[in-house]
Amino acid sequence: MTIIERLQQYKELEPHKIALIVDDIQYTYGELYDAILSVDINNTSHIVNHTQSKETLKTKVLLIQELSFVEQLTQWLGALYKDNIPMVCHNEMDKAYVDELARIIAYEGVPPLADFGVLTSGTTGRPKPLWRRERSWRDFFDIQNNIFHINKDVKIFLQGSFSFTGVSNMVIAALWAGGTVVTTSSLRPSRWIQLIEEYNVDHIYALPTKLRLLVRHCKSNLSSIKYIIAGSQVLDRQLMEQLQHICPDMEFILYYGASELNYITYCTGKEWLEREGTVGRPFPTIQIAETDNVIYVTTKYHIEGIPNTYTVNDCGYIDSDGYLMFNGRAGDVINKGGYKISIPEMELYLQSLQGVSEVAIIDITDEIRGEDYVVYMVLDGEARLNEVIDFIHNKRPSVEWPKAIIEVPMLPLTECSKVDKRKLKEWYNKG
Numbered sequence: 001m002t003i004i005e006r007l008q009q010y011k012e013l014e015p016h017k018i019a020l021i022v023d024d025i026q027y028t029y030g031e032l033y034d035a036i037l038s039v040d041i042n043n044t045s046h047i048v049n050h051t052q053s054k055e056t057l058k059t060k061v062l063l064i065q066e067l068s069f070v071e072q073l074t075q076w077l078g079a080l081y082k083d084n085i086p087m088v089c090h091n092e093m094d095k096a097y098v099d100e101l102a103r104i105i106a107y108e109g110v111p112p113l114a115d116f117g118v119l120t121s122g123t124t125g126r127p128k129p130l131w132r133r134e135r136s137w138r139d140f141f142d143i144q145n146n147i148f149h150i151n152k153d154v155k156i157f158l159q160g161s162f163s164f165t166g167v168s169n170m171v172i173a174a175l176w177a178g179g180t181v182v183t184t185s186s187l188r189p190s191r192w193i194q195l196i197e198e199y200n201v202d203h204i205y206a207l208p209t210k211l212r213l214l215v216r217h218c219k220s221n222l223s224s225i226k227y228i229i230a231g232s233q234v235l236d237r238q239l240m241e242q243l244q245h246i247c248p249d250m251e252f253i254l255y256y257g258a259s260e261l262n263y264i265t266y267c268t269g270k271e272w273l274e275r276e277g278t279v280g281r282p283f284p285t286i287q288i289a290e291t292d293n294v295i296y297v298t299t300k301y302h303i304e305g306i307p308n309t310y311t312v313n314d315c316g317y318i319d320s321d322g323y324l325m326f327n328g329r330a331g332d333v334i335n336k337g338g339y340k341i342s343i344p345e346m347e348l349y350l351q352s353l354q355g356v357s358e359v360a361i362i363d364i365t366d367e368i369r370g371e372d373y374v375v376y377m378v379l380d381g382e383a384r385l386n387e388v389i390d391f392i393h394n395k396r397p398s399v400e401w402p403k404a405i406i407e408v409p410m411l412p413l414t415e416c417s418k419v420d421k422r423k424l425k426e427w428y429n430k431g
Helices: 001-015 029-037 069-081 095-108 143-146 164-178 189-198 210-217 237-246 269-274 343-352 383-395 421-429
Strands: 017-024 024-027 046-049 060-062 084-087 116-119 130-131 155-157 178-183 203-205 227-230 250-257 262-268 278-282 286-292 295-299 314-318 325-331 333-336 337-340 358-366 370-379 404-407
Touching: 001 029, 001 116, 001 164, 017 029, 017 069, 024 029, 024 250, 029 069, 046 095, 046 250, 060 069, 060 095, 069 095, 069 116, 116 164, 116 314, 143 164, 143 333, 164 203, 164 262, 203 237, 203 325, 203 421, 210 237, 210 358, 237 250, 237 269, 250 269, 262 269, 269 278, 286 314, 325 343, 343 358, 343 370, 358 421, 370 421, 383 404
Parallel strands: 017 178, 060 084, 084 116, 155 178, 155 203, 203 227, 227 250, 333 370, 370 404
Antiparallel strands: 017 024, 046 060, 116 130, 250 262, 262 278, 278 325, 286 295, 295 314, 314 325, 333 337, 358 370
């Protein structure tokens, strides 16, 4: 059964059940399916014609540039329904880059079996197109939904653009299960909390950057929350304890995945606390291996054009109990005059310090040592930057001291909820 056939089934069986809540507007499964049928692809922002191959009749790629979450979702589904290949552009992509992307797609073509495209998050460069078969998501939905406890009764809150692979996958997986997705365009945590309480939400899907914003602004218990699902960004014990405090009946689930490979490993909060730094054990049917500190993943739920065993050059090792201990992406290392400093490990250490709320490290060029790094830091209300600096200088060797530690009220985020390190570098270079 395809994604569209599944939604058609829900329209026929439970047309009045709520599928989507965007702020205070509710959409039933019947209304969602009717909206899919009414999508006019000729009004989609950018249509790219690519060379037709013998294996497929899909000759049009739809680059969807809508800012509205509902429009992003319905146009994506509408394109699937009409046998076109949708790709939702990141909101921050300007017209010049969308035009460039269209030329690249027209020139390079699309893999023969591709049903839709996704874009990388672009945190280290310009977003790049990746191509997927629908079944690379669809056939894994029941597996991931079982791990994440997502079923027809779920009400899951998330915030972000549908262009972010994690968001789009989670949304479609929840709809596949017949559940309800709750979201908002607002970046204000107070609005998130209001929606969670108003609609009795039981799941939250968010990266740690947004979870930190949530705990900072939450003044009451979110007693309806049963599960929090988080991606494998820098996590710390303090955040886990804060989440448990505001969501006393919550079970935390951490996952590790990649746009190229789908979900790879997962663990509970309890398992993470027992093995800080782990990203868990493999999902069912997924295999992992490590060679020379590089992680290799064997899965059939990957993008088009890569083998079943593949690496995205993430580093780590597998412990004696089969848990993957994650060390970050290869190249996330500062070579400071021959002394190597792991950026993920240093961020994790700084994040663990008393009074430190959020941390981000950027690498910089140093005339003497070749490379160095600068820390941007958000502190709790009682903490003082000079005290944090003194503590680091007393506890770490001088070669590991950052070039500078800059206090900011908030770290800038990309629309994919990751720290915008390009923006931080712009801030630093402007002095």
